Amino acid sequence: xxxxxxxxxxxxxxxxxxxxxxxxxxxxxxxxxxxxxxxxxxxxxxxxxxxxxxxxxxxxxxxxxxxxxxxxxxxxxxxxxxxxxxxxxxxxxxxxxxxxxxxxxxxxxxxxxxxxxxxxxxxxxxxxxxxxxxxxxxxxxxxxxxxxxxxxxxxxxxxxxxxxxxxxxxxxxxxxxxxxxxxxxxxxxxxxxxxxxxxxxxxxxxxxxxxxxxxxxxxxxxxxxxxxxxxxxxxxxxxxxxxxxxxxxxxxxxxxxxxxxxxxxxxxxxxxxxxxxxxxxxxxxxxxxxxxxxxxxxxxxxxxxxxxxxxxxxxxxxxxxxxxxxxxxxxxxxxxxxxxxxxxxxxxxxxxxxxxxxxxxxxxxxxxxxxxxxxxxxxxxxxxxxxxxxxxxxxxxxxxxxxxxxxxxxxxxxxxxxxxxxxxxxxxxxxxxxxxxxxxxxxxxxxxxxxxxxxxxxxxxxxxxxxxxxxxxxxxxxxxxxxxxxxxxxxxxxxxxxxxxx
Numbered sequence: 001x002x003x004x005x006x007x008x009x010x011x012x013x014x015x016x017x018x019x020x021x022x023x024x025x026x027x028x029x030x031x032x033x034x035x036x037x038x039x040x041x042x043x044x045x046x047x048x049x050x051x052x053x054x055x056x057x058x059x060x061x062x063x064x065x066x067x068x069x070x071x072x073x074x075x076x077x078x079x080x081x082x083x084x085x086x087x088x089x090x091x092x093x094x095x096x097x098x099x100x101x102x103x104x105x106x107x108x109x110x111x112x113x114x115x116x117x118x119x120x121x122x123x124x125x126x127x128x129x130x131x132x133x134x135x136x137x138x139x140x141x142x143x144x145x146x147x148x149x150x151x152x153x154x155x156x157x158x159x160x161x162x163x164x165x166x167x168x169x170x171x172x173x174x175x176x177x178x179x180x181x182x183x184x185x186x187x188x189x190x191x192x193x194x195x196x197x198x199x200x201x202x203x204x205x206x207x208x209x210x211x212x213x214x215x216x217x218x219x220x221x222x223x224x225x226x227x228x229x230x231x232x233x234x235x236x237x238x239x240x241x242x243x244x245x246x247x248x249x250x251x252x253x254x255x256x257x258x259x260x261x262x263x264x265x266x267x268x269x270x271x272x273x274x275x276x277x278x279x280x281x282x283x284x285x286x287x288x289x290x291x292x293x294x295x296x297x298x299x300x301x302x303x304x305x306x307x308x309x310x311x312x313x314x315x316x317x318x319x320x321x322x323x324x325x326x327x328x329x330x331x332x333x334x335x336x337x338x339x340x341x342x343x344x345x346x347x348x349x350x351x352x353x354x355x356x357x358x359x360x361x362x363x364x365x366x367x368x369x370x371x372x373x374x375x376x377x378x379x380x381x382x383x384x385x386x387x388x389x390x391x392x393x394x395x396x397x398x399x400x401x402x403x404x405x406x407x408x409x410x411x412x413x414x415x416x417x418x419x420x421x422x423x424x425x426x427x428x429x430x431x432x433x434x435x436x437x438x439x440x441x442x443x444x445x446x447x448x449x450x451x452x453x454x455x456x457x458x459x460x461x462x463x464x465x466x467x468x469x470x471x472x473x474x475x476x477x478x479x480x481x482x483x484x485x486x487x488x489x490x491x492x493x494x495x496x497x498x499x500x501x502x
Contacts (some may be wrong), residue, residue, distance in 0.1 A: 003433055011280050020194035021045040025052060028348035030159040031185035033177045035166050037223035039192035039206055042439040046131050046163045054108035055091045057156045062110045067137035069114025070161050072100060076133050077112055104175025115142045122149045128152035133150035140172040164337035169225035169427050170441040191223050225423060232436050233425040237268050239411055245417050248284035252277040254340035273340040286417040292465035295345040299338060299352035300445045301360060310449040311335040313345055316460045319408060320415035347371055351456035354390030361390035373456045405451040421446040
């Protein structure tokens with residue numbers, strides 16, 4: 001093929017491809033994951049990329065599949081046959097309708113098979129590329145069987161293209177490619193708004209669901225992940241908020257330096273801490289701290305049935321979500337990041353769930369964190385009531401927390417900016433015992449951390465510091481050392497912030 005012919009081909013390809021998909025022609029990740037709403041053009045693009053490769057790269061054995069074999073003839077096979085007629089009439093394709101095969105003079109071959117046609121699937125070998133249409137119909141075991149078949153000999157890159165609507169937020173596709181990103185995968189989301197070839201009538205039909213069936217519109221038109229249970233929160237409102245959330249102002253984590261303890265106080269302390277920007281970092285900041293503003297932090301630890309450590313930061317004047325810490329590291333890292341996050345937000349009041357482990361609250365105390373939530377607890381030996389750090393979610397407190405959050409979200413949902421938190425709200429349902437809980441396979445760490453943050457708000461002031469009575473702080477040895485080493489102006493600022501030293 002001459003340079004002029006190649007140029008003409010690419011010009012024609014660009015003219016007939018939606019802008020949202022253009023760069024994906026050159027994507028060579030092992031998994032190209034096309035998630036989108038109805039009418040987005042994702043399947044049309046997938047078929048076009050398959051044809052581009054089999055016609056320009058000799059010797060391909062491409063497999064096109066769906067869960068049920070009988071659905072292929074009227075969907076993928078018919079689509080590719082039409083695309084060949086429109087865009088590749090001179091490719092010499094030999095279309096075998098009876099066998100559902102398409103052959104090309106350069107030795108490339110497109111095969112079609114359903115996951116329910118086990119015998120045919122067993123006979124397919126030497127596969128160099130796979131397109132899975134309606135991939136959400138497959139189980140993860142189905143996908144794994146296809147994945148191991150992508151081992152044909154070719155000098156070109158091998159790729160599996162998955163195209164689907166995001167039916168359920170608990171689906172394995174979301175977990176495997178979106179929640180726990182695979183470096184070998186490229187994910188892409190699209191809606192009908194990305195399809196410039198969609199006619200006005202089709203657009204009007206899709207947009208008509210916005211009023212007649214808002215849930216259908218959010219899931220099947222806008223491509224938001226769906227739910228299967230009866231949500232505790234207003235699913236429509238949560239879905240609408242998901243369409244409006246801003247990007248975080250910053251992402252990253254805190255670095256810190258620890259000083260060893262002394263003979264009098266052997267506990268190590270964090271003496272210096274600083275923000276470190278990192279794309280995709282465990283902390284997302286949506287609004288920077290403001291001088292004198294009171295903040296609260298609710299924390300949920302990774303206990304039984306969950307695997308995320310979460311800390312939700314709220315502006316206590318309004319309840320607005322301003323930052324979120326969410327990671328899967330160890331308890332010590334969580335406690336230290338929470339320490340720095342709290343100090344960053346004006347020494348926010350921190351209340352961490354202490355059901356499964358009291359380590360984070362004890363670690364914060366050891367580090368000298370100035371403000372933790374205090375609860376009343378019964379001494380198991382004497383029966384006396386004592387005060388303890390941390391939040392306990394019990395049969396009494398948990399319903400109060402959840403009810404309080406549900407009530408708060410009727411008015412304050414627009415201040416929630418964190419996508420995983422909103423997605424958890426969609427899977428927070430009533431189980432068979434009518435108990436509010438995460439759907440099987442889903443998580444509730446973000447929801448519970450947010451509920452705790454709202455629950456502990458009464459222990460924090462509601463006004464900016466300038467309007468509130470000065471708060472006396474307990475001075476640590478490190479603080480006193482810094483104070484006496486500082487000049488007059490710095491001392492005055494420290495005394496204004498912390499009160500006069502002891």
